[in-house]
Amino acid sequence: MSTKKQLFSTLLILIGGGLLLYTMISENAIVYFKIAGIVILMFGLFRATRVWVDDNKTTREDEQ
Numbered sequence: 001m002s003t004k005k006q007l008f009s010t011l012l013i014l015i016g017g018g019l020l021l022y023t024m025i026s027e028n029a030i031v032y033f034k035i036a037g038i039v040i041l042m043f044g045l046f047r048a049t050r051v052w053v054d055d056n057k058t059t060r061e062d063e064q
Helices: 005-023 031-053
Strands: none
Touching: 005 031
16 A cells, blocks of 8 residues: 555545635635646545555456
8 A cells, every 4th residue: 555645635625625626715716826736636636536446456366
């Protein structure tokens, strides 16, 4: 299990979520913060699912 990759992915998800929450709360939020928050959040989710899939690989022989 790759804990450093998982930690980095979790950090990206939290930063992206934090940016999105900030733009929802703030009245003078810049649109680019929303875009950056979504991009960072989606990149973190992408990395997290890749780490999860790599850690949980099964072969067809294991399933039979």
